[in-house]
Amino acid sequence: MTSKAHKKFLREDCYIAGEWRGGAEKLAVTNPANGDTIGHVPDFGRKEAKEAITAAAKVFPEWRAKTADERSKFCRSFYEALMDNQDALGELLTLEQGKPLAEAKGEIAYGAAFFKWFAEEAVRVYGDVIPSPWADKRIVVTKEPVGVVCSITPWNFPNAMIARKAAAALAAGCPIICKPASQTPYSALAMGVIADEIGLPKGVFSVITGEAAPIGDEFCENPAVAKITFTGSTGVGKMLAAKAMSNMKRVSMELGGNAPLIIFDDADLDRAVEGAIACKFRNAGQTCVCANRILVQSGVYDAFAEKFAKRVKELKVGDGLESGVEQGPLIEEKAVEKVEQHISDAVSKGAKVAAGGDRHKLGGTFFEPTVLTGVTPEMVIAKDETFGPVAPLFKFDSEEEAIQMANDTEFGLASYFYTNDLGRAWRVMEALQYGMVAVNEGILSTPVAPFGGVKDSGVGREGSKYGLEDYINVKYGLFGGLGK
Numbered sequence: 335m336t337s338k339a340h341k342k343f344l345r346e347d348c349y350i351a352g353e354w355r356g357g358a359e360k361l362a363v364t365n366p367a368n369g370d371t372i373g374h375v376p377d378f379g380r381k382e383a384k385e386a387i388t389a390a391a392k393v394f395p396e397w398r399a400k401t402a403d404e405r406s407k408f409c410r411s412f413y414e415a416l417m418d419n420q421d422a423l424g425e426l427l428t429l430e431q432g433k434p435l436a437e438a439k440g441e442i443a444y445g446a447a448f449f450k451w452f453a454e455e456a457v458r459v460y461g462d463v464i465p466s467p468w469a470d471k472r473i474v475v476t477k478e479p480v481g482v483v484c485s486i487t488p489w490n491f492p493n494a495m496i497a498r499k500a501a502a503a504l505a506a507g508c509p510i511i512c513k514p515a516s517q518t519p520y521s522a523l524a525m526g527v528i529a530d531e532i533g534l535p536k537g538v539f540s541v542i543t544g545e546a547a548p549i550g551d552e553f554c555e556n557p558a559v560a561k562i563t564f565t566g567s568t569g570v571g572k573m574l575a576a577k578a579m580s581n582m583k584r585v586s587m588e589l590g591g592n593a594p595l596i597i598f599d600d601a602d603l604d605r606a607v608e609g610a611i612a613c614k615f616r617n618a619g620q621t622c623v624c625a626n627r628i629l630v631q632s633g634v635y636d637a638f639a640e641k642f643a644k645r646v647k648e649l650k651v652g653d654g655l656e657s658g659v660e661q662g663p664l665i666e667e668k669a670v671e672k673v674e675q676h677i678s679d680a681v682s683k684g685a686k687v688a689a690g691g692d693r694h695k696l697g698g699t700f701f702e703p704t705v706l707t708g709v710t711p712e713m714v715i716a717k718d719e720t721f722g723p724v725a726p727l728f729k730f731d732s733e734e735e736a737i738q739m740a741n742d743t744e745f746g747l748a749s750y751f752y753t754n755d756l757g758r759a760w761r762v763m764e765a766l767q768y769g770m771v772a773v774n775e776g777i778l779s780t781p782v783a784p785f786g787g788v789k790d791s792g793v794g795r796e797g798s799k800y801g802l803e804d805y806i807n808v809k810y811g812l813f814g815g816l817g818k
């Protein structure tokens with residue numbers, strides 16, 4: 335049941351340069367659980383993007399001149415306001431994105447935690463004094479904010495993907511302009527409400543909605559922009575990175591994944607089943623760190639498949655606002671079609687359906703949590719990110735084979751494995767070509783650790799002390815003529 339709490343945050347205007355601005359052209363936003371229109375947001379373009387950038391550039395000197403302690407307090411206030419309104423913001427997030435309310439509230443807490451973390455990091459941006467090779471000269475390294483940051487984010491985590499960027503940018507001393515995904519603009523605009531309420535100087539935090547390509551072009555081409563930070567698909571990320579780099583802007587790219595989750599013969603199977611459920615079916619399988627391939631050693635393959643399929647069949651599917659629901663709808667019809675294509679390709683090449691396999695009887699974009707057995711590397715699902723609730727089980731015999739299969743992808747974001755052998759834990763951790771490896775755990779995201787990928791999964795890190803460095807330039811200062 336929807337309460338009215340979220341209404342305060344449901345803004346149908348954009349927050350640009352500290353003002354709420356409506357537009358004549360509108361984009362409709364729908365609830366994926368029932369197709370109802372939630373409301374409309376402005377269909378802005380280059381002109382409004384330029385205005386937001388101009389305001390950010392204007393306020394940049396004032397924002398960077400604040401003491402680290404002052405910026406830290408703003409980040410802390412952002413965190414507190416998000417947490418004070420966790421229920422209302424979670425409800426809004428479920429309405430536009432579809433994930434179960436408990437997960438949506440969890441996302442608000444996760445996003446808020448980045449503001450808390452970077453409030454604490456803002457006051458620890460230390461420079462260096464480097465031993466000089468010259469007796470009469472001294473060398474220092476200072477750190478400075480990169481400048482105006484533009485961010486583009488996806489629909490699967492409408493709050494947290496912005497929070498990971500904005501918290502670090504604000505802490506470092508950078509103004510930021512956010513372009514959320516067209517399916518989920520309200521969680522972003524709600525962050526505009528909070529920025530307004532906590533009194534961030536006008537232009538430090540803007541949110542613009544509208545057509546992606548012209549806004550993205552303005553972000554990449556406007557000389558006042560110093561950095562583009564993007565989370566989304568690898569195809570769009572590569573295109574944006576090329577445009578941004580041709581104008582020599584800093585880039586951070588958090589892109590697609592094809593995460594392996596490996597279960598060795600010596601693993602705790604019950605723990606592996608629970609980890610695989612959390613890893614695969616959270617957000618209906620629509621996360622970049624979801625296990626896309628579950629590799630199981632031959633000695634435990636059948637036992638794991640049986641336990642896992644039994645648990646998957648118990649998952650409750652429904653409208654995320656109903657209590658007890660563990661899997662909501664997929665974001666749109668196109669996403670359901672991709673899931674169907676992956677299943678039918680796998681089945682046509684010999685895979686078997688051990689759970690689910692079809693659209694859910696609720697209709698719309700609901701899909702049954704699915705397990706496929708007998709999946710092999712030549713099937714499409716082995717290479718392509720499914721981004722849906724399908725768990726394909728592959729079989730392997732040796733540790734070397736598992737590592738080879740796991741690394742056989744252009745992606746390198748998250749990876750997981752289950753073993754009780756300490757030596758194997760280290761060996762496999764080192765051998766996996768991924769930015770993140772979780773051993774005996776199915777969930778790894780936290781603001782205190784560096785999130786990010788290698789290979790086609792992108793460049794840069796979010797969260798942790800490393801996440802701040804992506805918003806900072808180092809400056810070398812040489813002081814000469816100091817005497818003998």
Ligand code: NAP
Pocket residue numbers: 486487488489490491495513514515516517544545546547548549550551565566567568570571574587588589590591621622623719721747787791792
């Ligand atoms: P997407 O199509 O790349 O969209 C992401 C964002 O890019 C949206 O805001 C979209 O705007 C915008 N966009 C699309 N075309 C653009 C263009 N030509 N110029 C500028 N912006 C453009 O990705 P998605 O399908 O929504 O999201 C899923 C993908 O994100 C998956 O591959 C997933 O793995 C990845 N992801 C990665 C991470 C990570 O941290 N590595 C986290 C979450 C998701 P519109 O909505 O207006 O089109």
